[in-house]
Amino acid sequence: MKQISLVLLSVLVCFGMLSGQKNTVSYQANTVITEVQAWYAHNFYTFQNEVNGLAHLAQSATSVTDVSKLKIQIKKTRLAYKQIEFIFDYYQTPYNGTYINGAPLPKISEYFEADQVIQPCGLQALDEAAYGDHSLEHLNHIKDLSHRLKLRVDFIANTHLPIQVKSSQLIECIRSGLVRVFTLGITGYDTPGSVNGIEESLQSMKSMEQAFLFFENGLYPEAKSKFKSIKLRFKSGQNMLPTSVNFDDFDRLNFLMEVVNPLYAELLAFQNLNHITLEPYKKHAQNYQAKNIFDIDFLKTDFFSELVYLPLDNPKTIALGALLFNDTTLSGTNIMSCVSCHNPDKAFTDGLPKSKSNTTGVFTARNAPTILNSGYATRYFLDMRAFNLEKQVIHVVNNTLEFNTDFETIIKKINSNPDYIALFNSAYGGISKTAVNERSISNALAAYVNSLKSQNSIFDTYVRYETDTYPEAAKRGFNLFMGKAACGSCHFAPMFNGTIPPFYLDSESEVLGITQGLDTINPILDTDLGRMVNGLPGEKHPFYKHSFKTVTLRNINLTAPYMHNGSFETLEDVLEFYNLGGGAGMGLDVDNQTLPETPLNLTKQEIKDLIAFMETLTDIKDYVD
Template sequence: MRKTSILLGSFFICLLMLSGRQLVIPYQKDTVLEKVAALYTANFIKFQNEVDSLATLANKASSVNEWEGLKSQVEKTRLAYKEIEFIFDYYQTYYNGTYINGAPLSKVSEYFEAEKVIPPGGLQALDEAVYDSASNENLQHIQALANGLKERVNFIANIHLPVHLKSSQIIECIRSGIVRIFTLGLTGYDTPGSVNGLKESVVSWQSMETTFLYFESGMAQEAKAEFEAIKKHFTKGRNILKANTHFNVFDRLAFLKEVVNPLYAALLEFQNANKITLEPYKKHAQNYKAKNLFDKDFLNTDFYSELVYLPLDNPKTIALGKLLFGDPQLSKDNVMSCASCHNPNKGFSDGLPKSVSNQKGVFTDRNAPTLMDAGYSARYFWDMRALDLEKQVIHVIDNDLEFNTNFDAIVAKLNKNAHYNKLFNEAYGGIAKEDINQRSISNAIAAYVNSLKSFNSPFDKYVRNETKEYPENAKRGFNLFMGKAACGSCHFAPVFNGTVPPFYLESESEVLGITQGFDSIALKLDTDLGRMGNGLKMDNHPFLKNSFKTVTVRNIALTAPYMHNGLFATLEDVLAFYNLGGGAGMGLEVENQTLPDEPLDLSQQEMEDIIAFMETLTDVSEYEVGGD
């Protein structure tokens, strides 16, 4: 019967060909999904086997004489992981970041173990450990890490496999994988010990390329041109990655412009041409409708403000928030406004080491960071105590040194103003009994702050191919920033803040060993507890002592002085501090410093080039305070 069906089918096809009619073959989605799932499962089992081998080898190791074998097996295990990472991390994001390949730092679990502190573990911790000193103590640490990884991988395999894929999600896995390579692989973030990012990126790249090629089976005629273009982009990228083995000299800017951005855009065009519906597996901040890593809408700030009073993209609330932002009526004695410490002409900062308070001659405890691009974050303030932009407003209102008032007093003032009554009614009418209330005031200011986005700098225009003009020293500076100088491993592209790629779900803080003064003779650590003292139970841990939010370096040329205490007057001072290895590198005992304490060995020219790049991130031209 089956043979007869095949013959009839062949006969039917021949008749169509002879009649001159074009045969339309339906897109063989199931075949693609089955092939990708089979490949992924085989690669996952391969990774699982390498983890087993690592645990066995570590447990058998009785002395440091077997160190090189352990180092080699860690590399093999990590390379096997890189074949599955772009899919595994997409579907198991939080588990991956907590147990399989998270940063080698203690963290508080927000998803699995009720705010329990989870010690460093997983592949990054192993990469760091095997490149540390060969000692019996470290050998025991590696054994514990390897056994812990084996336990976690075996556990997740039972839940994760078989994986259920959709076509659009496979493409999104690949697109997020490209972002991951550029922001975490090529910056060295993912390989803190070996700095093996280029070699691992080749493996990731090839795995994504192999996966994508399965889409050739039965694709729509309209998608063939994009398919061929994507094949060329993958080939070019693979050749560039393979040809470059020196981490410090890899041309990341050329790779971004010539491969990463074109490939990222072409994958979306292919998806659209093939009529593959956008169906994200889960909500991420990465906006899969964007075409360029440096598009203004590459990240969706709505992700960080899901629980606000009204969505923050309402033009009426933004306009109202702008008015409130510059209005001193919000403070107790009508002496301060938001703009007092966040001046648009100074990049929405104030140019002071620590901000002026409402009391003459008294200053606040910290420097005022820029509000530009503040919306691209999961936590707010230097100590990260506020969880959204609305709550950030509340902290300023009731601070004794800032507005020193309460919402009842502010509401009473605003209710006396007919213009405000009209604007609040237009923006918030019908939501609550009173239009002017704590939530509506906070929401309006949050909406304005959220609108302050700066993706039209000279750098952005250059990498989007909107201009051919870009300084040579800034090109060198970008490559240093994203490579040798390791700036990009904390200040992640495209916002260049601490919100972690490729899904940008969480924002990081760092312990840098900031001092009270930049005095190399009588160094003293700054005593500000930072995140540990922010009042949140989940952050009250010793490893977060002196830990501060990683803020954006966009518009950094306008926002001196720098750091939470305004320690550094110039960018030259900032680079000098990092070049020395922070407080620990300068000889201080710094608990849990997350900044590597080894000198960066940057030359004076290299530091000047990095500054030249950061100066091209300036873009505040369209923002002014005042007016309706």
Template sequence: MLLFSCFFILSGKKTAVYKTDSILKNIAFDYTNNFYKFQKEVNLLDALTNKKASLKDIKSQVKKTRLAYKKIEFIFDYYQTFYNTTYINGAPLPKISEYFEATEVIKPNGLQALDEAIFEENSLENKQHIKKLANKLKERVDFLLKSHLPIQLKSSQIIESIRSGMVRIFTLGITGYDTPGSVNGLEESLVSLQSMKTAFLHYKEGVNPNAIIKFHHIKRLFEKGENLLKLENNFNEFDRMLFLKEVVNPLYGNLLEFQNLNNILLEPYKKHAQNYKAKNIFDANFLDADFYSELVYLPLDNKNTIELGKLLFNDPQLSNSGKMSCLTCHDPNKAFTDGLPRSVSNKKGVFGARNSPTLLNAGYSTRYFLDMRAFTLETQVAHVLDNPLEFNTTFKAIIEKLNKNANYRKLFKDSYEGITKKNINQRSISNAIAAYVNSLKSFKSPFDRYVRNETTKYPENAKRGFNLFMGKGTCATCHFAPIFNGTTPPFYLESESEVLGITQGFDSINPKLDTDLGRYNNGLIGDKQPYFKNSFKTVSIRNADLTAPYMHNGLFSTLEDVLEFYNLGGGEGMGVKVENQTLSNVHLNLSKQEIDDIIAFIKTLSDTSDFTTNKN
């Protein structure tokens, strides 16, 4: 099945051959056997639901099926990401996939939907739903056996799939994202970790002598991770900070070093945002912001265009009135917000429809604006320019103004000459502003420095808060590390929005749902779906301590209020009728101390040192 392959390792005058064919055959053999075991468990689950077995027996079989899947997930999701997230183990929400079924709404399905459904009300309707989910899962797994197997593996891709698997465990496993009903994330993470360890240990037979010490070090790291997951079976008590610092990050970095020591090429199978050259999940370069701007006029990492974009960002002459600039709503001294419930407009006493979100780390997304109506940072610019309450102008008018300025003519020439006949045009203006916004990155916070081992100082209450954020508080099931926004790991290919049931005022006695329909009303045909009513983009909580007030309507003035809203289960948990609320309506039962600890953690994510006038 696999071709013989080798990597030549030069060491002085000697040449050694590192053969990988038998290693890959062994990994493929394990994977195939585990896939058939997964199919067997799926078939048993399907049979039980068809026989109308007891809920207890079905629940037990759902658990076995999910655990069998966890043995194959790190390889399967690497090679079949879109199929996996659409049909096998994606979020239990309605979705539209551009890869499958065109614009048809795909109802919640797969393993996460089963995990959620099995713990819902024991009604006839729910039993029928579980049966249908099991039937569909069987159909799709049977199809995969014909289309997915046999599998062709490359050594580089095995290492990379293991590293991505560690990201998945940290962001989706131990946070409870994968197990919305059972909250069995720790046991499933253990099975995933053990499966990845088994795959890695196959490299022992062909390891380069220079990498033997590294091999055994990685083996011990896997064992440490196993021990930590085995020792704690209480989801709320698991020490996620310890696991991150002593297992996840060390494994992520050491696997890269092992790959380099064995001259295994860095040749990813797929294009995605994760940068495999990073050594730490919280490295500033862990995600490649340029991935999200692949089709731009000119790459956004150009120093000249960034500087030009900064000038345009600060220049009020771009607006029709000559009084408003991007700076008006995005002040660096306020973490690129304006500190108002709703953004200011060009008319005195009139405010915009929504809050101004921070632009820091805004580039790590596939959709822009709170209603997600723009697909790139470049197209985002146009929405601001032609908005009657904002710049209220046209590109034609701006181009005329800029052409009258000798400095701008020179700067545009230096950056864009040779692309089109006219250097100052709609695309070049948008590109320059987008380049500046894309450069606004914030990864020097006390938290970042601590988890990168650049400092040993970190507050104990913030450690507790991090563990709560990633565990009991369920915050990390929407705000994914490392950006802590809604761009989904481990490959960060799609940005999510959520229905939280935001109210018109924080009235827990007589709450009323806010009338802003959000994503449902963003003008995009694909988003005109009932489940997107009142849905808004999940923004980053980095620098959240500096960006009050919060939510799209500026409802909450403090982080304490935000946490209390979540603690109550959002709008639905407060008694509001909310269609398709994606936030669980179950009360979190966080104590005042726990809320304070989470806020302490959030405060350690603040970093505006590169942008404020008073630098830290």
């Protein structure tokens, strides 16, 4: 009996010790968050003070010679911002992107100003302005930008602080911060004037490391080894980002392979080992469980299609959509199908400058882009007139040069086919009065298009560590793509399209000054007005004139000819156009060109290397016989 009592006592003591350990770790975890919140508030107020200093310095400036002093203060202000960015942007994404660190372009915001035009403002605009022409007019512009930034930062400080952070949200902030550094920092996207992306990325890495180190006081034993590994990885990343490194010479591929992807995976592993419950704060397109920026499931296509008739991942609707995609009876003349312009053998394009219409000898207005990976976007068509894949269908159905019909006619044709009726009833029966209707037809086609993925290229398998083999020329090309050539500052990883990281909430269009063919001696600007005339009243603005959606570059070596008008026959032509600075760089008067008109000064070998990289983005093996 005495032995049994001793055993029970031992068990109770051990249980108490374990319980005490859990309570201690839980207490320490709460302390960690308190420390993080205080640390973040201190850094935010430091940033606010730098903004105030900038505004004061700008208002007291009297001549263009004062711009050099303003440059120094703008740099200090931006570096202070980089200490808070990974947390601030997570909790205040729309406000940050609109007023604090948005791209230096006019914009229409769905969140602010009641759809009015918001002129360029914030830190990116200041970075660009400080390195522009030194004139009194330019100085006044810097004064105005500085004053407006101060007003916005003062306002948000009163509503944003103190923040309430949870442990998993902090890890999510850091992981998204890594994506931001890789896609927006080291590419130069965030520093359009100073090209100071390397130093700013270093500051971001230091700040994210400091935030992570607060977890040291709340570690479970099983998480200690991973904690040490992450510390070492952060130090390694900082060692790769010395301020002395030249922007063009930085090895971005090595940084991805040795720092960004490993940290992205290890932070998730640490969260699990340290028993931190996932409590996401916001909705965004990243799949939290992904372990690599180039994982097939890193982005969730269902994020971009929330308002559809049925979720687009239903095998029944995908199979039905595939039949409809190939069916010529959907068109008014029974001769066109979706495949007419989107051929799987050509990476779902048609190989023509502008697509054939339903009339012999007549062509549509624009080139047919690939629809592979098209589900990873918030806007559709080259002029961005449709807001999801379902809504895209009606434009094709009604277009007089394409299907030139209506849904009532299509529904009658489908209802005359018993096989189709059975398939529609199986997929959509019971949702509405009739299974065959405009929404179900559109949904089936959208489901099929959404299923068309291309993420197993040679490049993907290499950066996912599935192979050790990758061409040296392609390695050089990737570094050029993400650096000197500035391709990655518009074609964002991992899809290399215009959907903006790190949260992938919006898709961009660009004004490039596209010409009619590549005539570098007597260039002629293409007349297509693009997004400005897409029919959406909120987008009929001059800054959208000649603006077109930034499409994916995956499978680009199979999708010639290029640009919205199909005017460039080869990738060499495309890169020569960019190398010259677009239409404006070629001497044309292009209003609001978003592509810098300064020549890139790419050598012939660098152009070959860029093409070598882009050729490794090819992957259509699942869609060809």
